[in-house]
Structures are given as structure tokens and as C-alpha cells.
Amino acid sequence: MNIIVCVKQVPNTNEVRINQETGTLIRDGVPSIINPDDRNALEEALALKDEHGGKVSVISMGPPQAKEALKEALAMGADEAVLVTDRAFGGSDTWATATILAAAVEKVGGYDLVFCGRQAIDGDTAQVGPEMAEFLDLPQVTYCKEIKVDGEKIIVNRFTETGDYILEVKPPVVFTAIKELNKPRYPSARGIFEVYDGPDQIKVYTLEDLDVDVTQIGLKGSPTNVYKSFVPVRSKNSEIIEGFNNKEKAATLVDKLCDLKLI
Amino acid sequence: MDFKFTDAQIMLQKVAKEFAETEIAPIAAEVDKLGYFPKESFEKMAKIGFTGIGTPVEFGGSGGNDIDKAIVVTEIAKKCAATAAILSIHTIFAAVVEKFGNEEQKQKYLPKVTSGGCLGAFALTEPNAGSDAASAKTTAILDEDSGEYVLNGTKCFISGGGQAQYLAIFALTDPSKGLKGMSCILVEKGTPGFSIGKIEEKMGIHGSETAELIFDNCRVPKENLIGVEGKGFKIAMSALDGARVGVAAQALGIAEGALEETIKYVHERVQFGKPIGQLQGIQWYIADMATKTECAKWMMYRAAYLKKEGLPYTKEAAMAKLNASENARFVTNLALQIHGGYGYMKDYPLERMYRDAKITEIYEGTSEIHKVVISRAVIG
Amino acid sequence: MKRAKVNQNVNLAEYHDVWIIGEQREGKIHPVTVELIGEGRKLADKIGKKVIAVVAGYDIEEEVKKLLHYGVDKIIYIQHPLLKEFSTDGYAIATSQLILERKPEIVLVGATSIGRDVGPRIAAQIGTGLVADCTSLDIDPEDGKILQTRPAFGGNLMATIICPKNRPQMSTVRPGVMQKASYIENPKGEIEIFEPNLEEKDIRVKLIDKIVADKKAVNLIDAKIIVSGGRGLKGAVGFETVRKLADKLGAEVGASRAAVDSGWIDHVHQVGQTGTTVRPEVYIACGISGAIQHLAGMSESKYIIAINKDPNAPIFKICNYGIVGDLYEVIPAMIEAIDKKIEFDF
Numbered sequence: 003m004n005i006i007v008c009v010k011q012v013p014n015t016n017e018v019r020i021n022q023e024t025g026t027l028i029r030d031g032v033p034s035i036i037n038p039d040d041r042n043a044l045e046e047a048l049a050l051k052d053e054h055g056g057k058v059s060v061i062s063m064g065p066p067q068a069k070e071a072l073k074e075a076l077a078m079g080a081d082e083a084v085l086v087t088d089r090a091f092g093g094s095d096t097w098a099t100a101t102i103l104a105a106a107v108e109k110v111g112g113y114d115l116v117f118c119g120r121q122a123i124d125g126d127t128a129q130v131g132p133e134m135a136e137f138l139d140l141p142q143v144t145y146c147k148e149i150k151v152d153g154e155k156i157i158v159n160r161f162t163e164t165g166d167y168i169l170e171v172k173p174p175v176v177f178t179a180i181k182e183l184n185k186p187r188y189p190s191a192r193g194i195f196e197v198y199d200g201p202d203q204i205k206v207y208t209l210e211d212l213d214v215d216v217t218q219i220g221l222k223g224s225p226t227n228v229y230k231s232f233v234p235v236r237s238k239n240s241e242i243i244e245g246f247n248n249k250e251k252a253a254t255l256v257d258k259l260c261d262l263k264l265i
Numbered sequence: 266m267d268f269k270f271t272d273a274q275i276m277l278q279k280v281a282k283e284f285a286e287t288e289i290a291p292i293a294a295e296v297d298k299l300g301y302f303p304k305e306s307f308e309k310m311a312k313i314g315f316t317g318i319g320t321p322v323e324f325g326g327s328g329g330n331d332i333d334k335a336i337v338v339t340e341i342a343k344k345c346a347a348t349a350a351i352l353s354i355h356t357i358f359a360a361v362v363e364k365f366g367n368e369e370q371k372q373k374y375l376p377k378v379t380s381g382g383c384l385g386a387f388a389l390t391e392p393n394a395g396s397d398a399a400s401a402k403t404t405a406i407l408d409e410d411s412g413e414y415v416l417n418g419t420k421c422f423i424s425g426g427g428q429a430q431y432l433a434i435f436a437l438t439d440p441s442k443g444l445k446g447m448s449c450i451l452v453e454k455g456t457p458g459f460s461i462g463k464i465e466e467k468m469g470i471h472g473s474e475t476a477e478l479i480f481d482n483c484r485v486p487k488e489n490l491i492g493v494e495g496k497g498f499k500i501a502m503s504a505l506d507g508a509r510v511g512v513a514a515q516a517l518g519i520a521e522g523a524l525e526e527t528i529k530y531v532h533e534r535v536q537f538g539k540p541i542g543q544l545q546g547i548q549w550y551i552a553d554m555a556t557k558t559e560c561a562k563w564m565m566y567r568a569a570y571l572k573k574e575g576l577p578y579t580k581e582a583a584m585a586k587l588n589a590s591e592n593a594r595f596v597t598n599l600a601l602q603i604h605g606g607y608g609y610m611k612d613y614p615l616e617r618m619y620r621d622a623k624i625t626e627i628y629e630g631t632s633e634i635h636k637v638v639i640s641r642a643v644i645g
Numbered sequence: 646m647k648r649a650k651v652n653q654n655v656n657l658a659e660y661h662d663v664w665i666i667g668e669q670r671e672g673k674i675h676p677v678t679v680e681l682i683g684e685g686r687k688l689a690d691k692i693g694k695k696v697i698a699v700v701a702g703y704d705i706e707e708e709v710k711k712l713l714h715y716g717v718d719k720i721i722y723i724q725h726p727l728l729k730e731f732s733t734d735g736y737a738i739a740t741s742q743l744i745l746e747r748k749p750e751i752v753l754v755g756a757t758s759i760g761r762d763v764g765p766r767i768a769a770q771i772g773t774g775l776v777a778d779c780t781s782l783d784i785d786p787e788d789g790k791i792l793q794t795r796p797a798f799g800g801n802l803m804a805t806i807i808c809p810k811n812r813p814q815m816s817t818v819r820p821g822v823m824q825k826a827s828y829i830e831n832p833k834g835e836i837e838i839f840e841p842n843l844e845e846k847d848i849r850v851k852l853i854d855k856i857v858a859d860k861k862a863v864n865l866i867d868a869k870i871i872v873s874g875g876r877g878l879k880g881a882v883g884f885e886t887v888r889k890l891a892d893k894l895g896a897e898v899g900a901s902r903a904a905v906d907s908g909w910i911d912h913v914h915q916v917g918q919t920g921t922t923v924r925p926e927v928y929i930a931c932g933i934s935g936a937i938q939h940l941a942g943m944s945e946s947k948y949i950i951a952i953n954k955d956p957n958a959p960i961f962k963i964c965n966y967g968i969v970g971d972l973y974e975v976i977p978a979m980i981e982a983i984d985k986k987i988e989f990d991f
Contacts, residue, residue: 013798015798015799015801015938016799016936016938018798018799018801018937019801027798027801027802074276077276095774096765096774096775096777097651097768097769097774097775100769123798123799123919124797124799125777125797126777126778126795126796126797126799126918126919127777127778128761128765128777128778129761129764129768129775129777130765131765132733132762132763132764132765132766132769133765133766133769133775135766136737136765136766136769136770137648137769139648141733141850142733142762142766142850143733143850144733144758144761144762145758145762157853160758161758162757162758162759163757163758164670164857165855165856165857166855166856167852167854167855167856168852168853168854168855168856169850169851169852169853170850170851170853171849171850171851172849175849175850182912187312187313188280188283188284188313189276189280189313190312190313190314190327191277191280191313191314191315191317191318191327191328191329191333191337192314192317192322192326192328193314194273194276194277194280195273195277195327195328195329195333196328197273198271198272198273198275198276199271199272199273215650217650217652218650218651218652223651223652224651224774225651225652225808225810225811226774226775226776226806226807226808227807227808227809228804228806229792229806229807230804230805231797231803231804231805232802232803232805233801233802233803234796234800234802234803234941239965240961240962240963240964240965240966240967241965241966241967242956242961242966242968242969243966243967243968247974248968248970248971248974248975248978249981251968251970251975251978252968252974252975252976252978252981252982253978253982255950255966255968255979255982256979256982256983256986257982258966259927259948259950259966260986262948264870264926264927264948265870265894265927265983291907532957533954533955533957535956540957
């Protein structure tokens, strides 16, 4: 079973801080990580390979630094890694990104399954997987919580707010993974030494290598544009309840809530 | 001169840190309280290949070297000194087999202890032979007829002794020659005549089980001899040099862990209307803790570097271990002090770190023995 | 299938009306639909256009008609036996056909697990942009285009997105954020039935079973009071303490991402950027520092109460009342104080 996994390198949003004076994001020193849901996608692909054999290829679109994410994926056990990078790809929205990734998936070729994470923690759109599936003319199952291969068929448990849907689909298909799907493995020590000390194994695809229509990619080709961005302002009059001890503070709080008829 | 980690080492440290925080830290207090060997943690370390660091890939190891091993032991010790001890001591067994074993022994045992999830142990100490290893009494007499060594005697304070599948036992094959008659014999768990005696109750590192091993006419095939007869003491001393770097890494981790806890605490803890980190008395404590820990770090990595390069490192390993262990006690003591009453309570990890730190001044050679080793090297 | 393209010099003047793609599950209209109608009406009034609700399904006409009571100008009910159960393929193909035929100017979809699945699929089929998970929508008074605002970077940043050259302008809208449309007794709108071209083979993913969540449904969205726990609980047992207070107040239990990621409580309790967005009367945050992604999901609460040991926790900056103290002392003391109040009332 040959599997292609699309991963994104993202800043760890848990560590993103705001410069209150300029109202901008402080990205310096914020570590880059493999997007968490993408890590679940990769784990599922590796687990399926462990069980059924085959090959796992990882694709990441991004600047040259995104190689770091690919190295980590290789250290986790992926067989090959492709960096999709070109200045022409910069500023792509989900449409353009899905267009480029679909072309990269086609170029890698020979796949049974394509995995993505549900959504990236920087953009939180959850759109690239389904849009890419549409461009590849493949069926999709998003929010995958459990995946079982049953002969020719694949049985998928799709998570929703109101319950799980058990679905049946035949490859090739695009899956998007959620956190509940699995617990991602750590990169192995051996993998780390081989990948980080060894020769560079990462393939690079640029615009020239891909069959994409340039009117559909990059900042110019993206149907949506950022009009403005701003840091949300939150202010409230906070009252810190004082008291001799926690018991007294708690009693004061309960009094206040009762007075406001809140409880 | 180059003080940089390689890309692989940066990644290894990141992974080890995440592993320690995610898998080890949540159970560290429980392991300490209940005093059980964290078998699952060991299996997880085997799965990632931490147990195979320093052993070549061809024998099922992970590759890597002594610096890599030290990085992992340090990160784990930051969260649980006992788990770090288990890992560090375990790798000594693999190092002995890899360095002194024959091809057959390497093929047979190394894959099991590197990636196979089997624990290895190293048994030298006896009730009357601690620092004075020459007083060891355990014998392994070759029975020419059956082609077996017959072991008799008792080993004590053996880390992982009760859990280990494979044990490197140091015993006299020729008692008349004293230390020159000592050999290294491999014994497997469950061999008739080999039993586990007392499991010690200790002050700290409760997760690292410490056992007494009893040999009563325990027979093992003569193929289990590692290296040649009479070279046991040399093997033991060589292994201990490596083990000392491991203890230094463990002690460094304990100190770094305690320092991290303290830095977090001095930001959070408010007394006299401000976080205590703004008080100069506390600031100076932390400056001392950080400086001495930095010193412990680089002495340890230098010893590991010399070992990796195949250069003499006995003196440097002894210095690194002596310094790092004394620093671990110093730092955990101040860290606990800064935490005040909270530090003394089991809700915070400081009192555990304080207890765990103490062993690093004692095992794999006491501080005093290290001073003997160092002074011998310095004075001549 | 011919792949759709964007930037094809569409004639923007051909596109009219605000469409909201209604959602139904098991034949029942999902509440987000009414929120979309409320928001759609606001937008439509600004540009002088109609609000049309589109609902796909089979044999649910009576249920669909109820939406007329929320003041839509028209309902288009996409009816087909193959739409009885939700499928990405079926719903995307049917809805895309209708959009391509009728050319709406704006299309709003609920950002639920269904909307976020089928929304991008529709956008990709019809060749337009899609803005995910919007929390605020407006019309640019200059040119009448829709301004779609959404959080990014875990709520650290808000971005306003436009879709200038393609139509329809399409967004998924976060549930629980927009004002619901109000109910009117005597509606005026009409209902039209649209029959899409759909074949069995179009639907490539087959539904074989449904498992309704068996645990007592956690309903954070409709809760009047929420008591939430975070990293400061220090362990799963902390939620027992939180739950005691919640039970006392008839409240739901919420959680921060840190607590959920630590495995102390199920994801369904998660409040925040990657969890549920809530706006209860009272939100009591226990041991929650107030990371921006948590604030993104609860800062609209009417009253925010914070209990935290760390006086510098950001949560204290946005709370109405705060107590600096150990939650394991404060919460039991609150329960005790509430018990006393109840005695008093007798």
C-alpha cells in the first residue's frame, strides 16, 4: 500500500506572543513544528505501512526551511520526502495550495491513499485536504478517527459533534486525520542519526517540475486575499477579590454572583 | 574548538525532551512513591531506540556515540532520575558486550538489549567489596568435564539485577590470583542456581530496582565468558569509566531539572508583593546554581567527547562525575530551599530530586574513590 | 470531470442574493442554520438582496418549511433519494449544480463537521474562494463586497479576507458566534424544490453505520454556566473538584486545550480555538492561565470568573472577578458558601 502524506511546517502557536505596542505577532524564537494533525496523518500512514507493507512518501509545500519538517518525517520512518517550493507559490490561499499539492501528489504518483491533517494550527482552515481531493477527483473522508483496511475496502470511522459515522470506501481516497486517530510515534534515535547526520535525501519540486496552471497559484492566482489583519483587543474591568484567606475570598465571590442573580 | 551539537544531536535532544515531558514526567512521582520498576517506560525507550544508542546498527543498535547517549540520559533525568539511571546502567551491559564480546556474543545478545526490550545489568559490587573491588569473593570455576562455569557467591546493590534478562557478572575464575583472576561471565535470568535475594529499600531513585544476586552452584556454558579469563577487572574498570560519564549526565539532568522547576517557581511565587525572583537573595542563589550547572555540563560533555574519540578519559570522567554529582546535591538543596515549605512537600518534585541526587555521589564509585582516581592521574 | 478554475473574468453583476446552506442531521434542522439566516439577513439588507436558504435532503419538506419562520425570502429544497443520508459527494455535487445554475452572490455554510467537509468541496467544484470558520462578516460600504473576518494563529491574529474576482463569495461560519434569526409567526417566503442530477455511482463513500455519541451529550453551546478546568488542576482528578462545583451550579464542565491534551478529560469538553466557542452567562475558569487560543473560545461570555494561583495569569486581565489562590481551596469554599446561601433561602 503506497501512501502519500501532506504535511505543513507551522509555528508552534502555543508559543506565539503578541507585541502589545505594535499589535503584531512575535515570531522570533517561536519553534517550527510539524502541524499536529499532520503528525497524526503521518503516524497512520506509517502504521498502515508497518501492517500492510508499501511505501510512505511525504510532501511539504513551503519555504526551504520546511525541509526540517520533512527530515523529522523521515526520522519517524517515512521512505521518501519531497519539498515543494518556489517563489511563485508564495502567498497561495487554500485554493492555490490545494492546486499545487494536487500536482505534486500526481507527480509522486503510484498511490493508494493520500493523507492530510484535518487543519493547520496557523491557518485553521481545514480546506486544503478536501479541495485537493476534488482536484485529484478522489473521494474524501475528513475527521478520520479510525481506519481499518478490510481487503479491497477501507472502513473509516468519521468523527462528528453528534456521533461517529462508519464509512466504507475503496482506494484511492484522501483522508484527513484528527488527533483522536492515533498517538504519533517519536522519531527513532536511529532515524535521527541516519537522516540528520547522513546525506540529504529530500527531493525538491519547483514550478518547472509540476503540471500547474500559473493563473491558479500564488498570490495572484488565489481567489481570496487578506484585506487586513489585526490583533484582537480584549479589555474588561477586572476586579481581583481580596480577602484574608481563600475561604473568605470564595464567600465574597459567591455573594457577588448571587447579588447579580447569576447563581 | 567546537562547542556545538550536531543537527542530529539537536534533534535527539528535542525528541528526548519531549519524550521525558510526555511519557516520563507524568508518572515520575508515582514511580517514586510506589517504588516500582517502570517497565513500560523502558519498553518505550527501547522502541525509540534510546536503549540502543552507542551500539552499531548492525547489532540492532541505533548508532550514535557517547555524547548522544549523554544527551538522552540528561533529558530523562530532568524529569525522573530513576528512569535515567535505568537507561544509563542498562547501556553499560551493551557496551561491555560490544567492546569485549566475540562476534557470536554480539550477534546473540546485542539486538536483544538494544532494540529487543530486554534489560541488561552489570554486577561487580559485593557486601564486602564496594570501593575495594579487589575483595570480591564470588567465584566462577570452570568444570572441564561439562564445559561450564560454576558460579558461587553473592553480589549486592545491583541496579536492575532483579529485572535484567542478561547480567554481566564479575567473578573469580582463578581465586588464587586475586584481581588478576577475575573474569566477566554472562548469566541469563532464570539460570538454575541463580536467584534474586533482597530488594533494597532506598532513599531515592525508587524506580531503579536494586537487588542482591545469589549464585549457588549456578552453571553457565563456558561460551558465556566475555573476553578472556583474568581480564575481568580491566573490563569492569573500562565499563565504569563509561558509567561515570552516564552518572555525570544523570546528575546534570537532575540539576537542570531542579533549576528549571525553580525558575518557574520564582516567577510564580509572590511574597512581599512581588515574585520572589525579584529578590536579590534568590537571584544570587539562582546565579550560583546556573553557573555550577553549566560547568557540570561541559565537563561531562568533554569526558563524553574524549570517550567518543577513543582518547584517554579516565581522569576526565572521574572529574566530571565528581563535579556533576556534587553539583546535583548543591542545586537540589538550594532549589528545595527556595521552594520553602512547598519544596518539602511531595506535591512538588523537589524533595524527590533532592533524595535522588544523593545517589550520584555514591554509585559507580563514591566521590572519595573518584578523588583517588583523579589524584593518581594528577599527582602521578 | 473538468476541473474548475478561478480568475476567469466572471461578470460580477450576474450574481445575486445571499444564500445560506442549511444543515440537517437525521431530518432535523441544525441550529447553526438559524444563526446563518440571522447573519445572512444582516448582510442581505446592507446590499438590498434576498436571503435564500438551501437545504438538501429527502423526505423532510415539512421540517425544511419551518425555516420560513425565520424570515427567509425563499427556500430551495434540494430533494433526491440519494441525499437522504449526508455524503460529501452527493451534497457537494447537488449543491454545486444549483449554485452554478442560479449564481448567488454570497454563500454561507456552517463551519460544522459537515460544512467544513462539504464546503471546500463545493468551492473547488464551482471555482471560487472559500474563507474558513468566520467569526464576523460585514459588507464593505465602498464596493458592497463581503468582508470575512476569522481568527488565525490560534486566535492571536484576526484576518479579514476578501474574494474580489470570483463569485459566489463563500464562507464557512463558526457555530455559536452569530445571532440567531428571530422567529416570526406568519412567514411570507416560498419554497421551491430542486431535483439535482445525481447517480448512485457519484457517491463513492458509503455510509454503513452511525454511532450516536453514547456519553451524556456535553452541551457547552447552550449552557448558561460553564465551569472549566485547565493545566492548574495538575491532573485528571482535578475535574472531580470542578464537576462538584458545576453540579452545584447546574453548569457544564469545560476544559482548556492543555487539560484535554494531557488526557485528563475528553475533547468534547474543550473550549477555545480548536474546541467549542461558548458565550454563557457565567464562565468560571479554574487553573486556566488564559492562553489566547482559550480566550478565543470564551471571551464573549457575559461574566468571566478566574481562579488561579498565578497573579500574572493573562486570564485575570479579561475576567470580571478574579481570585488569586489555590483552586483546591477556593472551589470547596465556594461550594460551602453556596450551600449556606441555599439554607438561608429556606
